Structure formats: structure tokens, C-alpha cells
Amino acid sequence: xxxxxxxxxxxxxxxxxxxQRVAVVGAGAAGLxxxxxxLSRPTSFAPPVVFELSGNVGGTWCYExxxxxxxxxxxxxxxxxxxxxTNLPKEVMMFPDFPFDPELSSFLSHxxxxxxLERYCENFRIWPHIRFDTAVENVMPISMTTEDxxxxxxxxxxxxxxxxxxxxxxxxxxxxxxxHYSDPHIPNIPGIQNFKGTVLHSHSYRFAEPFSGxxxxxxxAKASGLDISIELVKVGAKVTLSHRNxxxxxxxxxxxxxxxCVVAVQDDGTIRLQDGSVCQxxxxxxxxxxxxxxxxLDSAQLGLEIQNHVVxxxxxxxxxxxxxxxxxxxxxKIICPFPNFNCQxxxxxxxxxxxxxxxxxxxxxxxxxxxxxxKLEAGVQRHHLLKLDRDQWEYCDSLAxxxxxxxxxxxxxxxxxxxxxxxxxxxxxxxxxxxRLVSATRWEQIG
Numbered sequence: 001x002x003x004x005x006x007x008x009x010x011x012x013x014x015x016x017x018x019x020q021r022v023a024v025v026g027a028g029a030a031g032l033x034x035x036x037x038x039l040s041r042p043t044s045f046a047p048p049v050v051f052e053l054s055g056n057v058g059g060t061w062c063y064e065x066x067x068x069x070x071x072x073x074x075x076x077x078x079x080x081x082x083x084x085x086t087n088l089p090k091e092v093m094m095f096p097d098f099p100f101d102p103e104l105s106s107f108l109s110h111x112x113x114x115x116x117l118e119r120y121c122e123n124f125r126i127w128p129h130i131r132f133d134t135a136v137e138n139v140m141p142i143s144m145t146t147e148d149x150x151x152x153x154x155x156x157x158x159x160x161x162x163x164x165x166x167x168x169x170x171x172x173x174x175x176x177x178x179x180h181y182s183d184p185h186i187p188n189i190p191g192i193q194n195f196k197g198t199v200l201h202s203h204s205y206r207f208a209e210p211f212s213g214x215x216x217x218x219x220x221a222k223a224s225g226l227d228i229s230i231e232l233v234k235v236g237a238k239v240t241l242s243h244r245n246x247x248x249x250x251x252x253x254x255x256x257x258x259x260x261c262v263v264a265v266q267d268d269g270t271i272r273l274q275d276g277s278v279c280q281x282x283x284x285x286x287x288x289x290x291x292x293x294x295x296x297l298d299s300a301q302l303g304l305e306i307q308n309h310v311v312x313x314x315x316x317x318x319x320x321x322x323x324x325x326x327x328x329x330x331x332x333k334i335i336c337p338f339p340n341f342n343c344q345x346x347x348x349x350x351x352x353x354x355x356x357x358x359x360x361x362x363x364x365x366x367x368x369x370x371x372x373x374x375k376l377e378a379g380v381q382r383h384h385l386l387k388l389d390r391d392q393w394e395y396c397d398s399l400a401x402x403x404x405x406x407x408x409x410x411x412x413x414x415x416x417x418x419x420x421x422x423x424x425x426x427x428x429x430x431x432x433x434x435x436r437l438v439s440a441t442r443w444e445q446i447g
Contacts, residue, residue, distance in 0.1 A: 019046040020172040020352060023157045025136050025296075027052035028059020029117060030330035031177035033095065033341045036124040037349055044353045049169070050130040051159055053077065057121055057130065058114045060181045067204040072162065074135070077182035079290075082207040083231060084110050087223055087423065088336065091437050092416045095338045096408065098123065107431035133162045136296045139174055141323055153325060173325040173352050175345075176294065180331065183293035185308060186286050187219075191265035201286040202228060208235045214282040217242055217271060219262055225287030229256050230428060240279060250427045292331070302326065309383040313368035316399070317386065318344055321364035325352065334389040336416055339408050343396040350403035409440040418443075 022038055024031045027050050038048045053074065056062050064078040086093060089106035093113075098120055104112055121127050138158040146152055158168045184201035192199065202224045212235040218225050221243035229239045233255030241252075244261040252258070260274040262284075270278045291308045299306040303322040304313070311331060314320060318327050327348045330341050350356040358364060372385055380387070388395055393413050400407040415435060422430040434447040 018044070020044065021046050021170070022048045022173045022175065022352075023139075023155065023169070023171040024048050024050040024175045024177055025139070026050075026059060026177035026179060027057045027130050027132075028177060028179050029061070029338055030179070030341045030345075031059070031175070032057060032117060032120055032124075032126055033338070034175045034177055034329055034345045035126045035129055036120070037345045039124060039126065039129070041349060041353070045349070047129050049171070050126070051134050051136045051157070052130050052132050053135050055132050057126075058117045059179050061110055061113045061117060063110055063114070065206055067206065075182075077179075079181045079203045080110050081202075081205050081228070081231075084227070085431055086110075086113065087227075087419075087431075089415065089419060089435050091435050091443065092336055092412050092419070093338055095120065095342050096406070097342075106434045131159070131161075134159050137166070139176075139296050139326070140298070141301070141326070142170070153323060155326070173327065175348070176297075176326065176328045177330060178294070180292050181290050183291040184286065185289045185291045187288055189262055189265060191267070193265075194267055194269050195265045195271075195284060196269040197282040197284065199284045199286075201288070203290070205285060208232050208237070211235065211237045211283055213237065215280065216240070216283040216285060217259075217262065217279065217281040218285045218287055219243070220287035220289070221245060221248060221258075222287065222289070226427060228285065228287060240281070242273065244274075250424055253428060310385060312372070312385065313365055315358065315364040315368055316344075316347065317388075317395070318348060319351075319358070319364070321361045321368065324358050324364070332386050332388045332392070332395075333384075334387045335392045336412065339412060340388075340392060340396060343399045343405075343408070346405045347399040347403045350405075356403050409437070411437050411439065411441055411443045414441075415443045 022045055024034045031050055035048045035050050038045045054062065054077065060079055062078055063080045063082065064076050066076055069075050086108045090100040090104060090108055091106060094100050100116055136157060136159050140156045142154050142156050144152050144154055155171045155174045156168055157171055157174065158166060160166045184203040186201055205228055208231040211232055215238045216232055217240045218229050219242050221241050225241065229241050230253060232239050233253050239256045240259050241256055242259045242262050247258050262271055263274050264272045266272055270280050272278050292306055292311050294306060302320050304311060304320050311328065314328060314331065315324065317332050320326055329344050330337065332340065347356065351358055375385055397407050419430065422433065433445055435443055436446050437443050
């Protein structure tokens, strides 16, 4: 159920009346991309209002050594660790219309990505449209009847600044660009309260030195689990990499041993593994991913299921069928992020602008159900339904084809897949290579 109101339009001239007002929640890479493309369409959209909880742009790329909360009580959302370098080369990672500095190495520090996003802001004049230190408290659909009798959904966005001053504004559409790397997912491990050492999630990991000489069990062997394990052994930690997958075949440095998944912590504080073996540790680090969290949305009101790793149904992985003017950007996993955001934003704006027609609600729901069923029948687990992986290229191409913007260059996919292969062979030193895009279809290794 949504509120219903009859709204008399303000006395604007014809040009102003046609402009749509769009709110953007978050000034990370996805939110900046949304703002950039909204600003490039001044005949269709008013300048966006970008709500940013922190005092800077960049989202997860904005490193914050502090963990927990800020002095004002707001949580630290960044999950960035000090020595992180990208696991994708800049030639693949860049927004298609804004390359990185060609003098930089292909694999970048988080500081270089942060500077890139700040330059993106400067170049596309996004800064004036961002409200920093502003929390979005509520996003609510309002059913309104226009003066010509048509029904339309608008959005009331309630926000508060640092002083606690609250403000409610009306928008025609809302882009949700608040990311999904800030609410740690910690699986339930029976007896975890018995563990006598330090327990943390990778969200709160910043650097390896405090763990020097300690025995560490790292739970999870995806990108962050592997990265952090390699950092830890470099400072003399002894690492057990515990995960539920078949043993990794990549060459791991001395000091890292693999083990099956942790099933319990026993009364004496020792750790029991799935194969029945027991080990001791000084530290447990959960590299177990993140939950989707949108405390400012009423999921039931929107017809959405929002649970840990699932947000559904979303048409084209973006739009709730009941409310297609609420748009989630960057919700998919195992993707090339910035190019993916760029495609999603342009498709969504084409929908809002009327250049692309979306089907009726029932047909959108059926399309989502068919896609999910296809994945489930292919063996994909329900909590992995938002992982695109190899499907990401066809997905982006379909968005480009529908909305009429240039597709991603074939060289981007080719280089992405090459780097993925290199990571399997050289997990420690694949970042030593450098690349260059030669044309839309070719790349070359330059060192």
C-alpha cells in the first residue's frame, strides 16, 4: 500500500515542467556515474541531488583507517584495507568515457582509484550537486494524480544532515547507489563465543602488522580472503585458509595451508573443521562477504525480498517491477564494476526518458522468474542469483542494444578474461604485468 495524493503542479514554464527530478543515494563510483549521465541530459532531467553519508566521494574506495564508528556515532562504511591494489587492470576498470592516467601502472592502489573518482567529479562538474554528511532516512513511493487525471508514482526522500535537521523532498525517480560492501556477513558458527582470541570481519581489517607471528584462520577463499592471507604471511603470520570449495590449485606462498570449512568452536576454544580435525588459532578473520542492507527502504511496501545476499525481483537486475522508477545500480556481483555501472545508468535513464519502454509489471515479474529459474536449473544456488560472472558481457550488450548507446569494447572482455587466467596461475605476482588497449578489439602486454 502506498500513499495517494492529488498534487497541483507548480506554475513552471513548459521547459521546466518537463524536467524530471532524480535523487541519487550514494556518491561512490555508481552514484557518480548516475550523476554524470543525468547532468549530460539537461533537456530531460534537472540536476541530480546526490546524498552522501560521509564527507567525501568514492564510497568503498575512500580509505578510512578508523573502524567501527565516527565520533558522531555514524558507522564507518569503508571496507578498504591499506595495501589493497586492484585485481583488475585500469584498462578494463575505467569508465568507458573517462580513462585513467596512462602513466599509471595497470594495477592501482586504492589511493589512485580514489583520485580518479575525484577527477571524474571535477571533469563532469558533479561536486556542486552532492550533499555531504547527509543520511537518507526514508525513501517512500507516493501515488499522485496529475491535473489531467493520470496516475503517477513519485518518491518522498527524507534526509538528515549532521545537525540532525530533517528534510523531505519529492523526486520523480531514485537511484540506489549505496553499494553492498559495508554490512558484513558473518555466518553462524556454533560456539563462537568460546573462542579465546580475536574475531573480526575483513570489513574491519586494515593492515597485517598487528597479526605478526600469530596463528590466523581466514574463513573464505575468494578475492579478499586470498589477498589478506598473502598479506599476513608476509609479516610472519601462520595462516590456515578455511573454505568450503575444492582445494585451490593456485600456487600459494609458504605459510598458507588450506583446510575445509569451520563448523564449530569447541568448549575449550579450539576450532573444529568439517573433516573432524581440530586446530587452534589466535585470530579468526571472516572473509565471508557482505549483506545487502537498505534501512531506508520498506521492502514489503516495494514488493521486494531483501535478505543477506538476495534482492528480488529486479527487472534487468535494476528495477522492482512494481516501481520501475526506483533503480538499483551496481547490485550484481562478479562483474567489471565501472563499465557495468555505466551501462546500467544509461539504460535506466533511457527508460525514465521514455526512449525505452519496459513491459507491464506482470511481464517484468515473469521475466525475472524465468531468468532465476534458468540459473537455478543450471545449478546456481539461490544466494548466488545476483552473480553475473560470464553472463555480464551479454547483459551489458543487451542494455546497450536496447537503449542505443555504444556497447563495451570486445578488448575489455578479452583482457578481463586474460587477467582472470593469470590470477589462477600467479596469485602473488599477476599485478606485476602492465597492459595497453590497442584498439576496440585488441590489447597488448607491455611489461
